[in-house]
Amino acid sequence: MGTREQADAPGRRSAADRYDVVVIGGGAAGLGGALTLARARRSVLVVDEGRPRNAPASGIHGYLGLDGTPPAELLAAGRREVTGYGGEIVTGTVATAQRLADGAGFRVVTADGSSVTAARLLVTTGLTDELPQVPGLAARWGREVLHCPYCHGWEVRDEPIGILSSGPFGVDQALMWRQWSKDVTLFLHTGPEPSDEEYERLAAREIAVVDGEVTGVEVTGDRLAGIRLADGRTLPCRAVVVAPRFTARAAFLAGLGLDVTERERSGHVFATHIAAGPAGATGVPGVWVAGNVTDPTAQVNAAAVGGNLAGAAINADLTAEETDLAVAERRASATVTPATGTPAAATPATGTRTATDLTTTDRKAHR
């Protein structure tokens, strides 16, 4: 693992590389979770390889109070906040995570072979956007090759926008992006032929439909200028909208028993994710998830809040376990004398009285 970022803060530090929680992935979700945990005085380590999904975008849009903030700036602020409360952050790629025997938690191993252990894991590794295989698209991704109108629509308003259909969502995307520009063209490319009803809806919104395969994009002076077709034509265009397949970055955690499952919309698989219950609890005890790895549609603020909620749930789970252990230890080592409330020599656990058995004096004495 790389050098650990940590501030001289009063948070709880780990002992011998053993943490309450290791957070795998340090984007909005991971840092949101780590912030909640560090403020809850948990020892927390974030392991992050530093490739957030929105890195190519110049600004984060639609985040109330922070609209337009460059992605790297938000993450730098989040890292300062986490380390300010005693959380630790390290650059590295997690290669595997395994459950330790006898409920001792988890061992997290990074690609360089180093490892740490933790009582709980929070997985926030995000997703990979798999773009249609058209030459030139990947190089313009996040700049003029776009997927989310709420992230980018305003920035390309009134421009000529091409919708590259490669699956069943092309018509819906074209009708949606029409909200941002009157100049929208649907390129059928490898997508299905619209039905008569869909053609009527597209015509009613003055959306042109172009048949034939798209073979590339035209770039002039570092700006997208057009879409190239197999028949040799190039049609002017300032933005291309695609429908990527969202693939959860979680295959390396299969050993933990975390299942990556498919998500469908209208009968079509558009993503894979790790399914989770409220606050990101997975089917694997001790492991929580947050952000795009579980919800491919979560924007930055939803990812950060998902991390906050998971962090709180993990703290509650640790608190319950620690309380159970404390009760068991207390029962094993001592009991109370009913009349005086003073600790007596150890007696069998069956003789131990619970809080509801104690007199008022007893309760006061044992607070």
Ligand SMILES: Cc1cc2nc3c(=O)[nH]c(=O)nc-3n(C[C@H](O)[C@H](O)[C@H](O)COP(=O)(O)OP(=O)(O)OC[C@H]3O[C@@H](n4cnc5c(N)ncnc54)[C@H](O)[C@@H]3O)c2cc1C
């Ligand atoms: C081009 C583009 C533009 C966008 N614009 C906006 C916008 O304007 N507004 C908005 O709200 N949303 C926007 N989004 C969505 C936004 O990117 C996501 O909502 C957000 O990134 C989700 O946060 P996350 O923490 O779940 O995942 P990420 O931000 O992707 O963070 C995951 C982190 O985990 C790390 N990681 C992965 N695997 C490992 C591993 N094995 N070991 C260690 N670390 C690992 C990654 O390197 C990364 O740093 C945009 C998305 C894209 C693709």
